[in-house]
Amino acid sequence: MKRVLVITGIFILLGIVAAMMYLMHTEAGLQWLINRAAHSVSGLTITSARGSLSGPMKIRGIRYASGESFVTIDEIALDWKPSRLLRLEAHISSLNAEGIRIVAAAQTAEAEPVTDLPDVSIPLKIVLEKAVISSISILQNGEQNPVHIQTVSLKGEMDSKAIRIDQLDVKMPELTLAAKGTISPRGDYPMHLTTSWKARVPEYEEITGQGELEGTMKLLRIKQETNAPFYCSAGIKISDILENIHWEGTASARDFNPVKLNRSWPDLPLSGAVSGHGSDIKADISTLDVNILNGTVA
Incomplete structure (x- = not known):
């Protein structure tokens, strides 16, 4: 048996x-x-x-x-x-x-947050x-x-x-984006990503830049800067992204000239900086400083 x-x-x-x-x-x-x-x-x-x-x-x-x-x-x-x-x-x-x-x-009704x-x-x-x-x-x-x-x-x-991104490339008609880094899908989702990108708008010069994202969904820091056709840098801190979003940030430009973006625009070299803060429905400008280089405002 x-x-x-x-x-x-x-x-x-x-x-x-x-x-x-x-x-x-x-x-x-x-x-x-x-x-x-x-x-x-x-x-x-x-x-x-x-x-x-x-x-x-x-x-x-x-x-x-x-x-x-x-x-x-x-x-x-x-x-x-x-x-x-x-x-x-x-x-x-x-x-x-x-x-x-x-x-x-x-959507027929507002989604639950x-x-x-x-x-x-x-x-x-x-x-x-x-x-x-x-x-x-x-x-x-x-x-x-x-x-x-x-x-x-x-x-x-x-x-x-963790999620490790060795290569992420996205190509769209108006944008090319490359990113790599890590994200931990636990807790507040800590992350660190580096990016490079190109933005294209018809009749305007291509804008290229790079930056990084670092932090969590509780407090995320974003830094980005452009290389061409002018230099501009921006930094922003975003807090409580999921519940009651708030942000504060600064941006500055050096040797910015509208003619570099579109040849039909005026040749007016500028530099300046701006800072502000706000929420998802409100924005306040804290400071604004603009300098005109080798030119005048009519």
């Missing part, structure tokens, strides 16, 4: 292993899992899936709808290293998503070697002009203590 039970147990174990291998390493297994997910999640539809769950895989025609809001994704291509799960690590080698459209329903952020703790370490998301469109339902993002590139990792 014991021998029969042992043999039966071995066959059951072999059957489970075979089923797992089938689901992990065959295209039919991936398609079965995708179909189960689509049937289990209300509002989710998926057109096709190719590859295997063990990677690489390619999923097309994803749509998720909830009420008047919906998200569509033309294609997601993913490759990862499932063997790293033995080290409690989800290691994603590459993630590419194309053609993302987000339509958000118009967020006063506390949750502590995020994950059982696995997540490593992302490279992710590229391209052709993103975000539209508030009822509006005419969506926000277009050409590409978002990301490289980094996350564990139970």
Whole structure:
């Protein structure tokens, strides 16, 4: 009797292993899992899936709808290293998503204010070697002009203590942003990020700059400065971001000339500084100092 039970147990174990291998390493297994997910999640539809769950895989025609809001994704291509799960690590080698459209329903009532952020703790370490998301469109339902993002590139990792961003590049028609640093998704969310950016407005010169963000959601310090076509620096402290936001800051410009931004503007070299403080609905200018260099005001 014991021998029969042992043999039966071995066959059951072999059957489970075979089923797992089938689901992990065959295209039919991936398609079965995708179909189960689509049937289990209300509002989710998926057109096709190719590859295997063990990677690489390619999923097309994803749509998720909830009420008047919906998200569509033309294609997601993913490759990862499932063997790293033995080290409690989800290691994603590459993630590419194309053609993302987000339509958000118009708010009918004022949202409840967020006063506390949750502590995020994950059982696995997540490593992302490279992710590229391209052709993103975000539209508030009822509006005419969506926000277009050409590409978002990301490289980094996350564990139970921190999110480390090794590379974050965002490209939009009017803005290019690069950032890196760390964020701890616990407590007051301490963070330190460095940034560099370029701003483009039609008929105006491109503005380039860099800076950093450091602090917590209780007190965040932001420093930014421009390099070209003129020098300007700004520093601001923001307190109680989630509850009763207050800010105070200063900005100064050196050798600023309107003609550097637009050649049709006057050639009027300026330097100056301004400081102020306020809240989300109020702003007060504390000091304002402007010097005109080699020119006059008519």
